Amino acid sequence: MIVNCRDTRCTWRLYAKSGLFSSKWKIRTISGPHTCHADASRTDHAQLTAEMVADVIREDIRENVTLSISSVKGLVRKAYPGITPKYNKLWRGRELAIAQLFGSWEKSYNLLTPLLEAIKRDNPGTKYGVAHEPMGDPTKRLFKAAVWAYGPCIAAVPHLRPIISIDACFLSGRYQGRLLMACGYDAENQLLPLAFALVGEESFQTWGWSMRWLRMEVIGNKEMCVVSDRHMGIKKVFTDRYGGWYEDGGECVHRLCSQHIAENLMKKVHNKKLCELFKILVKKKKPRRFEEFFEILRKKSPDAVAYLNNVGKYQDTNHNEIPKPWKVYQCMDNGARWGIMTTNGSESLNAVFKVSRRLPVVALVEDTYYKCLAWFRDRQEKAMARLADRQLWSARVEALLEKRIKKCRERQMTSMPLGVHGEHEVKVNDERVVYKERDGNFTYKKETFRYKLEQPHPSCTVCRNQDFVEIANTLPEPNLPMNLQKT
Numbered sequence: 001m002i003v004n005c006r007d008t009r010c011t012w013r014l015y016a017k018s019g020l021f022s023s024k025w026k027i028r029t030i031s032g033p034h035t036c037h038a039d040a041s042r043t044d045h046a047q048l049t050a051e052m053v054a055d056v057i058r059e060d061i062r063e064n065v066t067l068s069i070s071s072v073k074g075l076v077r078k079a080y081p082g083i084t085p086k087y088n089k090l091w092r093g094r095e096l097a098i099a100q101l102f103g104s105w106e107k108s109y110n111l112l113t114p115l116l117e118a119i120k121r122d123n124p125g126t127k128y129g130v131a132h133e134p135m136g137d138p139t140k141r142l143f144k145a146a147v148w149a150y151g152p153c154i155a156a157v158p159h160l161r162p163i164i165s166i167d168a169c170f171l172s173g174r175y176q177g178r179l180l181m182a183c184g185y186d187a188e189n190q191l192l193p194l195a196f197a198l199v200g201e202e203s204f205q206t207w208g209w210s211m212r213w214l215r216m217e218v219i220g221n222k223e224m225c226v227v228s229d230r231h232m233g234i235k236k237v238f239t240d241r242y243g244g245w246y247e248d249g250g251e252c253v254h255r256l257c258s259q260h261i262a263e264n265l266m267k268k269v270h271n272k273k274l275c276e277l278f279k280i281l282v283k284k285k286k287p288r289r290f291e292e293f294f295e296i297l298r299k300k301s302p303d304a305v306a307y308l309n310n311v312g313k314y315q316d317t318n319h320n321e322i323p324k325p326w327k328v329y330q331c332m333d334n335g336a337r338w339g340i341m342t343t344n345g346s347e348s349l350n351a352v353f354k355v356s357r358r359l360p361v362v363a364l365v366e367d368t369y370y371k372c373l374a375w376f377r378d379r380q381e382k383a384m385a386r387l388a389d390r391q392l393w394s395a396r397v398e399a400l401l402e403k404r405i406k407k408c409r410e411r412q413m414t415s416m417p418l419g420v421h422g423e424h425e426v427k428v429n430d431e432r433v434v435y436k437e438r439d440g441n442f443t444y445k446k447e448t449f450r451y452k453l454e455q456p457h458p459s460c461t462v463c464r465n466q467d468f469v470e471i472a473n474t475l476p477e478p479n480l481p482m483n484l485q486k487t
Helices: 050-063 069-079 087-102 112-122 151-159 204-219 232-237 258-269 272-281 287-300 302-311 344-352 361-388 395-410 468-473
Strands: 002-004 013-018 025-030 127-134 141-149 163-170 178-185 191-199 225-228 253-256 414-417 424-438 441-453
Touching: 050 069, 050 087, 069 087, 112 127, 112 141, 112 361, 127 204, 141 204, 151 178, 151 191, 151 204, 151 361, 163 344, 178 204, 178 344, 191 204, 191 344, 191 361, 204 232, 253 258, 258 272, 258 302, 272 287, 272 302, 287 302
Parallel strands: 163 225, 225 253
Antiparallel strands: 002 013, 013 025, 127 141, 141 191, 163 178, 178 191, 414 424, 424 441
């Protein structure tokens, strides 16, 4: 064996030879002491292991499990000056510290079912399901997916708006996967996680399995509107006749997230103002207002209109499929959205459970449980306080009613019956109408409009200038179910 200096200008050499009957090497010749100092590129240290990195950062991980690798590097360099471990060693050290604090990454899968069973025992109504696959070893099974919903969340479903938003987010720990979530909305517009699912990837199979479980175990026969992005796996769920969410069979209503559409539109037209215009028109409730803004969009960009005409289809390239604008625009929605235009609810939950998604599976489930428990406890206190003050509505609904009453009075809205068939005419003064538009700046003018209400026996007590408080005081007290007051 010959050992040379890395510097080609250095003449230092070492000659060694292995023994015939042993594994030891014997130095035969060495050309004096080596005094050359070649540039050293290694800043790591062989004796600084991942276990030592975990010891350094463990307490910091306890306080902030989302600690980034750059922050881990800073803590290690502070503890051991002059040493910069490699990225892989820092990452393994962080994962080891998480496992020491929250349990083993591998063994946590064995504890998943016992944990869910314990939660179910202490929280009546809780439901869960775990899917496995057999392996070569009959004593072992391969984890595929898990889904769970907490009892209080299931009990709240009949009292929520008939709309949910669904979305998926990445697991950011040692193992890859997706966390699927279905989110509901209460009277205060607060989010309520209805169900969680752990799957390997986002596809029709995983979405179909979790949505079928959601229908059977959580939603039941309640008619629901589902807001989602345009993922092919999700869209296919609503064409499946046997999944419980067959849209053409009247089992549900499916609508698309306007924010995702706006982002995709930006990739097509590369015009921020057009995307802002789309965000305005997509929320319009009155067909006349919608047509005003849509005509502006049509003049500015026919390509954008052509793209939007195909957005609601299950397959964009299928020319035989009719456009489905009611999946996008609120004015064609027939009220199914209840004002929910985006999946921002699910996106917000993704941020709330950012820490959970970095933990081993058992710690992830436990973290979702305690977060939901804290929300129920906080909302129970607020609800009981309003009931003690004899308030009939939530604070958000009261504010919305007061705003509508003020608007009716300012515009002097009046209602007039048109006969015995329940038809009424509502006159609205000073309605703002787009007069002209230039470079995204709108000029409005005020006009008077009349609207015809064809619903049977409509009434408009606000237009008769009656005080809403007096009307509310004549209503009976609400009888809230006791199961909503439990945590």
